[in-house]
Amino acid sequence: MAVEPVGSLNRTDGGLRTALVLTTVGLAAALLAPVLAPGDPSALGEAGARLAAPSSVHWLGTDPLGRDVLARLIHGARVSLLVGWVSVLAAMLCGTVVGMAAGLGPRRLDRALMALTDLFMSFPRIFLVLLLVSVSSPSLLLIMVVLGLTGWMSVARLVRAETLSLKQRDYIAAARGLGLTPLQVAWRHILPGLWPTIIVAATLRVGGAILTESFLSYLGLGVQEPTVSWGGMIQMGRGILLDGWWVATFPGIALAVTVIGYNLLGDGLRRRLDPRRQGGGQHD
Amino acid sequence: MLPWLARRLFQSLLLILVLATVVFAVVRLAPGDPLNRMVDDETGAADQALIRTRLGLEGSLVQQYGRWLRGVLQGDFGLSLRQQRPVADIVAEAVGPTLLLTASAYALHLLLAVTAALIMSTRPGRPADHWLQGVGLALYSVPGFWLGLMFIMLFSRYLGWLPAGGMASPDAPFMGPGARALDVLHHLVLPMATLALGAFMGTARYLRAALDDILAQDYILAARARGIPERRVLVHHALRNALLPLITLLGLSVPFLLGGALVVEVVFGWPGMGRVTIEAIWARDYPVIMATTVLTGAAVVLGSTLADLLYRWADPRLRLPDLGPAEGRSTGGR
Numbered sequence: 001m002a003v004e005p006v007g008s009l010n011r012t013d014g015g016l017r018t019a020l021v022l023t024t025v026g027l028a029a030a031l032l033a034p035v036l037a038p039g040d041p042s043a044l045g046e047a048g049a050r051l052a053a054p055s056s057v058h059w060l061g062t063d064p065l066g067r068d069v070l071a072r073l074i075h076g077a078r079v080s081l082l083v084g085w086v087s088v089l090a091a092m093l094c095g096t097v098v099g100m101a102a103g104l105g106p107r108r109l110d111r112a113l114m115a116l117t118d119l120f121m122s123f124p125r126i127f128l129v130l131l132l133v134s135v136s137s138p139s140l141l142l143i144m145v146v147l148g149l150t151g152w153m154s155v156a157r158l159v160r161a162e163t164l165s166l167k168q169r170d171y172i173a174a175a176r177g178l179g180l181t182p183l184q185v186a187w188r189h190i191l192p193g194l195w196p197t198i199i200v201a202a203t204l205r206v207g208g209a210i211l212t213e214s215f216l217s218y219l220g221l222g223v224q225e226p227t228v229s230w231g232g233m234i235q236m237g238r239g240i241l242l243d244g245w246w247v248a249t250f251p252g253i254a255l256a257v258t259v260i261g262y263n264l265l266g267d268g269l270r271r272r273l274d275p276r277r278q279g280g281g282q283h284d
Numbered sequence: 285m286l287p288w289l290a291r292r293l294f295q296s297l298l299l300i301l302v303l304a305t306v307v308f309a310v311v312r313l314a315p316g317d318p319l320n321r322m323v324d325d326e327t328g329a330a331d332q333a334l335i336r337t338r339l340g341l342e343g344s345l346v347q348q349y350g351r352w353l354r355g356v357l358q359g360d361f362g363l364s365l366r367q368q369r370p371v372a373d374i375v376a377e378a379v380g381p382t383l384l385l386t387a388s389a390y391a392l393h394l395l396l397a398v399t400a401a402l403i404m405s406t407r408p409g410r411p412a413d414h415w416l417q418g419v420g421l422a423l424y425s426v427p428g429f430w431l432g433l434m435f436i437m438l439f440s441r442y443l444g445w446l447p448a449g450g451m452a453s454p455d456a457p458f459m460g461p462g463a464r465a466l467d468v469l470h471h472l473v474l475p476m477a478t479l480a481l482g483a484f485m486g487t488a489r490y491l492r493a494a495l496d497d498i499l500a501q502d503y504i505l506a507a508r509a510r511g512i513p514e515r516r517v518l519v520h521h522a523l524r525n526a527l528l529p530l531i532t533l534l535g536l537s538v539p540f541l542l543g544g545a546l547v548v549e550v551v552f553g554w555p556g557m558g559r560v561t562i563e564a565i566w567a568r569d570y571p572v573i574m575a576t577t578v579l580t581g582a583a584v585v586l587g588s589t590l591a592d593l594l595y596r597w598a599d600p601r602l603r604l605p606d607l608g609p610a611e612g613r614s615t616g617g618r
Contacts, residue, residue, distance in 0.1 A: 119302055122584045123577070124539035126546055127561065131307065131577050134565045135314035211427050215547060218429055219562060234430055241437040248437075252430035259425035 016268030022261030030077040037071040041228050051244045061246040063236055069246060072228045073254055079217075079229040080258060083144055084210040090148025091209075092202050095155025096194065102156065103163025104186055113156070121153045129212060133221050143222050147209050155201055159194060166193045196273035204266030207259035214255055230255050289593070296589045303581040304356055307574050308349055335365065352574075361575035366567040371575045374560060381451055382556030385548070386541045388472060389479035390534075396484035401491035401526075402518065405499065420485030428544060432478040432551035439474060447471050449553035475552040479544050487533065494526040531598050535591025539584045 029036060038059070050066040052058055060069040102113040120128070132146045166172065167190070175189050216222030217231030225232065230251035237248025327335075340348055340362060355362060361371035400420065404413045423431075440448040447453065451471050456464055498504065499522055507517045546558025553559065557576055564572035 119299065119306070122299060122303060122539075122588075123581050124543040124546075124584060126543040127577050127580050130561060130565055131310055131573060134568065134570075134573055135311055207425060214427055215429055218427075219550065219566075221565065231427075234427075234433065238433060241433065242441045245437060248430070248433055252427060252434065255430065256422065256426040259427075260421060263421060263425055 013268060013271070015264045016272070019261050019264035019268050022257055023265055026077055026081060026258045026261060029074045030081045033075045033078055037068075037074040039068055039071050041067060041071040041075040042226050043067060051240070051247075054246055060250050061244070063233070063247050064240065064244065069233070069250055072233055073230070073250055075228040076230040076233060076251060076254065077258070079140065079223050079227060080210045080213065080255070083140070083147065083213040083223075084206040084262075087144045087147035087151065087209045087213075088202050088205045090144065091151030091205065092155055092198060094148065094152035095201075096159050096191075096198060098152065098156040099159025100163050100186055100190065100194070103160045103167065104182065104190065110160075114160070117153045117156050120150070123150075125150050126212065126215075129216070130221070133216065138216075138221050138224055140223050140227065143213055143216060147212060151205060151209065155198075155205075158197055158201055162194055162197045163190055166190050200266055200270045200273055203262060203269055207262040207266075210255065210259055210262070288596075292589055292592060296585050299585050300578075300582045301353075303585070304353060304578045305349075307577050307581075308352055311570055311574055312345060312348070356575075356578060362571040364564075364569055364572050366564070366569045366572075371571045374572060375557070375575055375579065378555060378557045378560045381554055382542075382545055382549070382558065384468075384472065385475055385479065385554055385556060386545050389476045389483070389545075389548075390537070390541060392476055392480035393484040393487065394530075396480060397487035397491055398523070398527075400484065400488040401495055402523070404488070404492045405495040406518065408496075416488075420488060423481050424485045426482070428478060428482045428547040429551045431482060432474070432548055435474050435478055436551070446474050448474075449551075451555055471554075475548045475554050478551070479541075479548045483540070483544060487530070490533070491526055491530070494529065495522055498522045498525050528598055531594045532591045535587040535589075535594060538587030539580075542580050542583065 044066050049058070049062055051064050052062045052066075054061040058068050058070065060073065062068055063072070098113050098117065102110040102117075105113075123131075128150045129146050132149070133142065136142055172185060172189055175185050180188070213222055214229065214231035214234070217229040218235045220232075220235065222231060223229040233251040234248045237244060237246075237251075240247060336342060340351055342348075343351075352362075359372055361375070363369065364371050364374055367374060400416050404416055407413050436448045439446045447470060449471075451468060452464070453467050453471075456467050459467060504517060504521055507521050508514070512521075542557070545556060546561065548554065549556045549558035550562050557580065560572060561576040563569075564576065
């Protein structure tokens, strides 16, 4: 597989550069939140500081409980990125295992696994997520598990297709001829060839997972107070769109910028890594 | 064609049955008695027994499943716990608004996508191309519920041009039929625009790639050489062929449309299936949750069956026996 070395990063690829800046800023905000944030995100303000408009004291204003919006925004990055990455990694793990098993296993297993994939794909994802959330009490872990459980299907299909094409290569036949067990072939010779596909697919899915989490938190079905989430912040500003426009506006911008970052990163990585350079969106 | 259709329909029906089973299993096999998620300590024993009956919780799990599935097949989803009336009625009222919203949003999204694809494809690398791609990416990455709130903030609360939510004004019952239809359209503008704007770029990117391919073909060169005006070449020769695969996309867009509609319906209080689902989840109204989940799943299955059917109809090569469905058929944007 001809993968261009990343060292030859095309200097005119503005999309990838923007993506790296945006995702790094988000990551820095999440990791360094206690240092960067101006004060405690949960500290209730005094009566006078409730729903204060953006000013030199509170750069992005305060919410109806007097909490600093900027501090909450920076802390909110933690939930979004944690849920985005962990749920996507879980989905990637499931999808890769299922896809490789279908691609390498006997025909019967392939059929069964693909039927299962089709079955899960026939629910609109958000309905499946809501069904699963509705039978348990909301928590951060639950959201990550549910998003992982509902996000693996398209990955399984991609991985299966790529596995089927890798399987035909001569070096795989050679590896088999040398007496490697099927598991060894899968692990040492198929999986490395799948990495570009997997990395691109993962990056392109982080944004979607972040958006779904924010919607669940907006509905009150996701992360619960006192954990700060951007979706929860938007929910708080929903009823005060005129008098407190800053409460709902800024978390939405933060979400959009983060998701744009990951979508651009995915597109940029695809241009560099994906041997097939498939066009069109890969989002789900 | 006919045996294929019969087999496909049978598969679809089977898939819907399995779907219904999965939904039942998720709700019933989740840890804890479903009853305990509905009642608190203050609910009396008589009420608990009543709710148990309403939920169809008597008898063994297998009996419950049989009873539920038989009901579903007859269009009977039981009684809503919150609204004390048949789930089928609640759902029936919600189907129309969702259809109106998704169909109009799909039409608008297609219009936007075709326009954007034509602009991008005829001006590759120029400012209009870059600009559209940027705007499209931004709209694609913005949370739909937040975009809806921003529209409400701007067009409803601030400018006062459009209603903030619902499907009809409070005085709608006293209007004539024409005025009432206009009133609904007035309420439709913001939800429709929110749904279409979040979606069109996926389709536009797909169409643009198709157009780029087609515009490089010899028959386009031949058409241009014959002196056919560029506009006619674009619309009659290129766009028509690029739009053909969209027939399939329509069927495959169902899950995305329903998912998007759910988000938009919640923000705008549009009385469709999505809103019904969310309200049922807040109230832990399981009969309603199960019904809407099964029905949306069924809509998706039927949509993809329809997509296959239309694809065969549109592409005669697939009608030959033993060719099977096209490999690598792209689903395009979301």
